[in-house]
Amino acid sequence: DAGITQSPRYKITETGRQVTLMCHQTWSHSYMFWYRQDLGHGLRLIYYSAAADITDKGEVPDGYVVSRSKTENFPLTLESATRSQTSVYFCAVPNEQGTYGYTFGSGTRLTVV
Amino acid sequence: GQQLNQSPQSMFIQEGEDVSMNCTSSSIFNTWLWYKQDPGEGPVLLIALYKAGELTSNGRLTAQFGITRKDSFLNISASIPSDVGIYFCAGPPQNYGGSQGNLIFGKGTKLSVKP
Numbered sequence: 001d002a003g004i005t006q007s008p009r010y011k012i013t014e015t016g017r018q019v020t021l022m023c024h025q026t027w028s029h030s031y032m033f034w035y036r037q038d039l040g041h042g043l044r045l046i047y048y049s050a051a052a053d054i055t056d057k058g059e060v061p062d063g064y065v066v067s068r069s070k071t072e073n074f075p076l077t078l079e080s081a082t083r084s085q086t087s088v089y090f091c092a093v094p095n096e097q098g099t100y101g102y103t104f105g106s107g108t109r110l111t112v113v
Numbered sequence: 114g115q116q117l118n119q120s121p122q123s124m125f126i127q128e129g130e131d132v133s134m135n136c137t138s139s140s141i142f143n144t145w146l147w148y149k150q151d152p153g154e155g156p157v158l159l160i161a162l163y164k165a166g167e168l169t170s171n172g173r174l175t176a177q178f179g180i181t182r183k184d185s186f187l188n189i190s191a192s193i194p195s196d197v198g199i200y201f202c203a204g205p206p207q208n209y210g211g212s213q214g215n216l217i218f219g220k221g222t223k224l225s226v227k228p
Binding site for chain 2: 092
């Protein structure tokens with residue numbers, strides 16, 4: 001039981017290409033989150049989802065699109081990748097009901113050339 | 114918006130030393146969380162604090178929820194090489210309405226081993 005898995009682990013893409021990062025959870029949490037991590041900025045929220053078909057913007061949503069047709073999956077799409085989107089992307093789900101904090105995936109390191 | 118400021122940004126440790134770091138905000142937080150991130154991995158929750166003045170330990174780690182609710186502190190006693198990594202503080206923003214809302218993260222304190 002992997003819990004929360006992200007794929008791919010590493011990705012190199014060219015400027016202007018569309019790329020999708022996948023996040024899958026086995027726990028059926030209603031909430032799921034996407035963060036990006038950059039040197040000097042820490043972790044910044046891109047988008048989150050409160051349930052299937054319900055998504056909302058975070059702090060840095062521009063250039064990204066999300067969908068949530070199934071509870072267990074929360075893909076993040078860069079419609080036209082730019083170099084500024086080179087980053088490490090983390091998906092997260094809340095910890096057990098009644099406790100704060102998230103469980104993070106292992107991340108996707110994306111390089112846009 | 115609300116921000117969390119971590120200090121120091123980075124520090125070097127020698128095995129056996131005690132380490133202290135803190136997290137401050139201009140806004141009140143009702144919960145403080147401390148995470149550690151190992152290289153190439155996602156952050157992992159170390160300690161959660163829920164009440165002003167609370168002191169909580171997890172092994173050699175001790176965290177405190179500041180009385181003003183605008184700061185929190187993390188101490189590591191007798192550091193060992195596996196303590197290296199990035200330590201983040203985090204908390205739910207004030208407009209957060211439920212138990213599973215989003216979190217704000219500090220920029221992290223990076224712990225490295227002294228050469």
